[in-house]
Amino acid sequence: MYKLIGIDMDGTLLNSQKQISARTQSAIQAAKDKGVQIVLSSGRPIEGLRAYLDQLGLNSEHDYAVHYNGSFVENVLTGEIIRQQVVSAADVKTIGRTARSLNVNTHAFSQILGLITPKSSKYTQLEAQINHIDIHEVDFETLDDDHPMIKAMIVDEPEKLTQAYQNLPAAVVEKFTIVQSAPHFLEFLNPQSNKGLGIQAVAERLGIPAEAVMCIGDAENDHHMLEYAGLGIAMANAMPQTKAIADYITASNDEDGVAQAIEKFILV
Missing domain, CATH: 3.30.1240.10 (Hypothetical Protein, Haloacid Dehalogenase-like Hydrolase; Chain: A; domain 2)
Known part of the structure; x- marks a missing residue:
């Protein structure tokens, strides 16, 4: 059973209109109801994640976000930084x-x-x-x-x-x-900064082993977390090199690919 899902934003969670589809939101809520930790992992700053975190109800003291491609890992409610690696x-x-x-x-x-x-x-x-x-x-x-x-x-x-x-x-x-x-x-x-290390920091904070982590992405900046996860999933619209390292390829971001992956591997 996967206990944590790390999800990229642009090209993955968000469709071409920069929206979370109703099916995807429903699947994420169902995974949360089963006790699965959902972690948004993005190259965006935290400001660019807030509206989506609120939409998905990922805004409690138990929620974390990986932003700036893993340069920061932050408690969404308290602002506690549990990992930080930056450049000069x-x-x-x-x-x-x-x-x-x-x-x-x-x-x-x-x-x-x-x-x-x-x-x-x-x-x-x-x-x-x-x-x-x-x-x-x-x-x-x-x-x-x-x-x-x-x-x-x-x-x-x-x-x-x-x-x-x-x-x-x-x-x-x-x-x-x-x-x-x-x-x-x-x-x-920073050479010690990437999404994989960011997701790992959250998993370790919560006592979740790598084999119980599932990550979903579409681009090169997602590679570290796809490789870290027990199950790495690429979108159908992903870069070819991203598909090449994935364990599974789901549908595109305009075809509810995140929802389909959650339904297949979590909601069974």
């Missing part, structure tokens, strides 16, 4: 310089200023829109080295991003956990 301002400057050298756009998340970018692009605007947060134009080079950061991102057209990914300097690749969360988002995290 010096790291963000490195990514900014790398982005300039590769002729792609960049933004980052500051613990004080929120979403910051040297120059706003349509994908930074998309990030702000999705998460209902403001954009602050900040030259990364002006940040003090002790300025508290969270993560950095390279954001651009998918073709440009793919080329930039392939041409990242070896020193950068070795220094960060690098995950692609969308065709236009490439994320640079």
Whole structure:
């Protein structure tokens, strides 16, 4: 019996209209009624999860969320941080310089200023829109080295991003956990930060072994948690490399894939 389900947001839990379908909400509630812990695990900040956590009733002192791709694991009600691994301002400057050298756009998340970018692009605007947060134009080079950061991102057209990914300097690749969360988002995290470690932190807090964990995702940033889980499930709309590591492939996010997976493996 699976006792914890880690669920990615965009492309997984949410359909193309950024909504949770009635069938999916019903399946999640039925799993909760059976005592299964539901954990939303996303590259979004916690602000971008709140409305969905409230919609699903995942807002009690017993609920946890993994956000910023595992940089933070947080008690949803109390705000207690049970795990935190972030990057430094010096790291963000490195990514900014790398982005300039590769002729792609960049933004980052500051613990004080929120979403910051040297120059706003349509994908930074998309990030702000999705998460209902403001954009602050900040030259990364002006940040003090002790300025508290969270993560950095390279954001651009998918073709440009793919080329930039392939041409990242070896020193950068070795220094960060690098995950692609969308065709236009490439994320640079603390090397000890990923969704797998985030879900593991919740499971250990609750005394749940990895074999009793099920995780569902659609993109490269979900790989660590799919590999950690006793059962890793990819969406039909997932990246090919995500499907390749999954134990099972469910329907797409527009076909209630999360609901179908819960019905098959939990509600039996």
